[in-house]
Amino acid sequence: MSTADLESQDSVDPESSEYDDDDDDNIDDYYYNGDEDEGMASDKEEDPELFEFVIIDSNEAQEIFDLLVVKICQEIKVSESVARILLIQHDWNTEKILERHRVDPVGLLIEGRIIPDKPVAQTTSRSLYCPVCFQRCTKSNTTSASCGHAFCDDCWMLYCVTQLKIGLSSGIECMNCNLLIGEEMALKILKSGAAREKYRQFLFNDEVKCHPLIRWCPGNDCGFLVKVVIPKAKRILCSNCNSIFCFMCGEKYHTPTDCYTIKKWLTKCEDDSETANYITANTKDCPNCGSCIEKNGGCNHMQCIKCKHDFCWMCCGDWKSHGSEYYECSRYKSNPNIVNESAGIQAREALKKYLFYFERWQNHADSLKREEETKRKINQKIQEKVNNNIGTWIDWQYLLDAAQLLAKCRYTMMYTYPYAYFMEDGRKRLFEYQQAQLELEIENLSWKLERDELYCRGDFENQMDIAEKRRQTLLKDFLVL
Amino acid sequence: MSGGLPRRIIKETQRLIAEPVPGIKAEPHEENARYFRVSIVGPRETPYCGGKFKLELFLPEEYPMAAPKVRFMTKIYHPNVDKLGRICLDILKDKWSPALQIRTVLLSIQALLSAPNPDDPLANDVAEQWKVDENKAIETAKEWTRTVCQRQIVHTSLSGLYKSLCARYQ
Numbered sequence: 294m295s296t297a298d299l300e301s302q303d304s305v306d307p308e309s310s311e312y313d314d315d316d317d318d319n320i321d322d323y324y325y326n327g328d329e330d331e332g333m334a335s336d337k338e339e340d341p342e343l344f345e346f347v348i349i350d351s352n353e354a355q356e357i358f359d360l361l362v363v364k365i366c367q368e369i370k371v372s373e374s375v376a377r378i379l380l381i382q383h384d385w386n387t388e389k390i391l392e393r394h395r396v397d398p399v400g401l402l403i404e405g406r407i408i409p410d411k412p413v414a415q416t417t418s419r420s421l422y423c424p425v426c427f428q429r430c431t432k433s434n435t436t437s438a439s440c441g442h443a444f445c446d447d448c449w450m451l452y453c454v455t456q457l458k459i460g461l462s463s464g465i466e467c468m469n470c471n472l473l474i475g476e477e478m479a480l481k482i483l484k485s486g487a488a489r490e491k492y493r494q495f496l497f498n499d500e501v502k503c504h505p506l507i508r509w510c511p512g513n514d515c516g517f518l519v520k521v522v523i524p525k526a527k528r529i530l531c532s533n534c535n536s537i538f539c540f541m542c543g544e545k546y547h548t549p550t551d552c553y554t555i556k557k558w559l560t561k562c563e564d565d566s567e568t569a570n571y572i573t574a575n576t577k578d579c580p581n582c583g584s585c586i587e588k589n590g591g592c593n594h595m596q597c598i599k600c601k602h603d604f605c606w607m608c609c610g611d612w613k614s615h616g617s618e619y620y621e622c623s624r625y626k627s628n629p630n631i632v633n634e635s636a637g638i639q640a641r642e643a644l645k646k647y648l649f650y651f652e653r654w655q656n657h658a659d660s661l662k663r664e665e666e667t668k669r670k671i672n673q674k675i676q677e678k679v680n681n682n683i684g685t686w687i688d689w690q691y692l693l694d695a696a697q698l699l700a701k702c703r704y705t706m707m708y709t710y711p712y713a714y715f716m717e718d719g720r721k722r723l724f725e726y727q728q729a730q731l732e733l734e735i736e737n738l739s740w741k742l743e744r745d746e747l748y749c750r751g752d753f754e755n756q757m758d759i760a761e762k763r764r765q766t767l768l769k770d771f772l773v774l
Numbered sequence: 775m776s777g778g779l780p781r782r783i784i785k786e787t788q789r790l791i792a793e794p795v796p797g798i799k800a801e802p803h804e805e806n807a808r809y810f811r812v813s814i815v816g817p818r819e820t821p822y823c824g825g826k827f828k829l830e831l832f833l834p835e836e837y838p839m840a841a842p843k844v845r846f847m848t849k850i851y852h853p854n855v856d857k858l859g860r861i862c863l864d865i866l867k868d869k870w871s872p873a874l875q876i877r878t879v880l881l882s883i884q885a886l887l888s889a890p891n892p893d894d895p896l897a898n899d900v901a902e903q904w905k906v907d908e909n910k911a912i913e914t915a916k917e918w919t920r921t922v923c924q925r926q927i928v929h930t931s932l933s934g935l936y937k938s939l940c941a942r943y944q
């Protein structure tokens with residue numbers, strides 16, 4: 294696969310314009326980036342999220358595997374079935390197999406459980422008792438792997454079907470020792486088409502699982518795979534189902550948090566879901582006049598309809614102070630003396646800290662959903678304008694671009710909170726500073742988008758530029774790879 | 775094979791009765807040939823010596839493709855047997871092979887009594903005790919063996935007494 298292939302794969306986004314019409318509440322979609330800065334080499338070099346990958350179907354993956362199988366067959370003169378077992382055992386590293394073969398060809402096969410470590414005495418009698426069903430059978434009705442443990446074909450079939458049921462394929466062993474029976478023998482034993490198909494499918498799964506550069510797309514029933522050049526915890530966009538996920542762990546893309554931390558965070562959220570339940574509030578009282586304000590957009594910059602007071606939905610603080618360097622909305626101020634407190638106070642403090650971060654994580658997820666709605670409305674408005682001959686569709690595209698970028702920035706913003714929650718002191722100050730900067734620009738962009746009539750294209754483009762720059766700066770400083 | 779008992783089970787049962795394993799008794803139930811009443815005598819030079827342990831063994835429909843299900847009915851203090859009598863033994867789980875038999879399973883359980891394996895425990899508290907203070911654990915196991923067997927003796931003699939009383943008053 295050449296770089297050109299990757300490029301073309303990246304740019305194949307036929308859905309980019311249709312995407313807006315059929316979006317549902319799938320959070321995977323939020324990180325969608327329609328125009329992937331193609332051809333801007335200088336930008337590409339600096340993009341901390343740039344990652345080479347290609348989406349392939351299972352036939353293409355099978356071809357990649359089969360090429361390596363053929364190579365091993367030819368180089369060390371073994372059957373395809375044996376080559377496949379060896380490759381699965383060695384994570385498709387042909388060099389490792391060939392090297393071992395050069396040093397100790399017999400050892401390679403013994404370690405691979407393909408031949409027995411001691412030679413076996415073959416029975417010469419023409420009939421035998423099958424040790425499983427205790428029936429007498431002719432030799433032609435029995436099968437054995439290279440270990441010589443013969444069983445009747447009926448028992449073999451029953452056994453293989455049972456093994457398939459527990460998900461085994463390449464791992465099916467002889468009924469009497471741990472030699473692997475391999476694809477060739479398994480398919481000879483399995484007579485029904487369905488069973489053979491299942492075996493092949495499981496075998497393919499085993500092949501994928503141990504290939505370091507190929508993964509299944511985790512999208513629901515997607516069935517496509519992704520192939521990368523270097524395995525990293527980076528962003529994959531499936532061109533088939535639009536899922537956006539992390540190559541390493543298959544979870545929803547989680548930059549700047551790493552795979553281990555996001556797993557810890559998601560587990561914690563699940564464990565503590567009871568405690569965090571009450572958080573989902575739709576209304577809050579204006580901190581100035583006390584009238585009830587409902588949140589109906591994604592923007593966290595709130596303005597009281599009654600008294601026009603500007604405040605922050607998250608912390609209820611005055612919005613004006615959010616821009617200064619005393620921005621304290623996203624930073625959790627822990628009790629500096631906590632180590633000397635009682636266990637009860639410490640536990641309460643720990644819960645307070647968790648809820649602080651969880652609330653913000655949850656709120657951004659909620660805003661993402663609400664801003665999807667905003668985007669839908671913008672789309673409608675553009676349609677109306679175009680219908681009334683107020684500009685062309687292309688003239689208004691910047692509004693959709695802004696909504697797209699907003700979603701991308703907010704998505705990253707959301708994933709800064711698990712990172713911050715588990716972060717040790719030290720660089721935490723710098724992180725929180727950049728987090729606050731990004732947060733501010735995101736809310737400014739959201740504010741403008743929800744009131745798009747008041748702002749011109751230049752305003753949007755400026756705001757988009759600042760927000761994306763903030764996002765990139767944060768990622769460059771904190772994305773450890 | 776449907777309906778009737780597979781030849782394999784018939785053959786195995788015949789052999790178990792004709793050539794029993796020393797220290798092990800296994801009898802199929804009169805009404806269900808897949809259900810076996812088993813007793814294993816505590817091996818010599820083990821804390822289970824002097825005890826007679828009852829077990830039940832059941833051959834599921836899939837046998838021999840699936841392992842038999844075995845459970846201690848007598849209380850036993852052993853790191854690989856839990857309170858419910860379930861046994862932690864690899865050949866009863868993922869290491870089962872259709873080439874193994876009831877006989878091999880029972881022999882393995884007998885061997886497990888001789889060589890407890892606290893590193894692969896089912897009863898965590900017992901295994902812990904085994905690792906922390908093996909001598910004390912062995913004492914406890916002996917103690918359990920004694921009480922359980924006494925109870926069995928009492929039970930047998932009581933039921934004997936009851937029967938003779940019944941006989942007298944009839």
Ligand SMILES: [Zn+2]
Binds near residue numbers: 424426444
């Ligand atoms: Zn057979």
Ligand SMILES: [Zn+2]
Binds near residue numbers: 442467468469472
């Ligand atoms: Zn074998």
Ligand SMILES: [Zn+2]
Binds near residue numbers: 517531532534535
């Ligand atoms: Zn997909």
Ligand SMILES: [Zn+2]
Binds near residue numbers: 526539541544552
């Ligand atoms: Zn990951």
Ligand SMILES: [Zn+2]
Binds near residue numbers: 582597599
């Ligand atoms: Zn107000």
Ligand SMILES: [Zn+2]
Binds near residue numbers: 606609
């Ligand atoms: Zn705030």
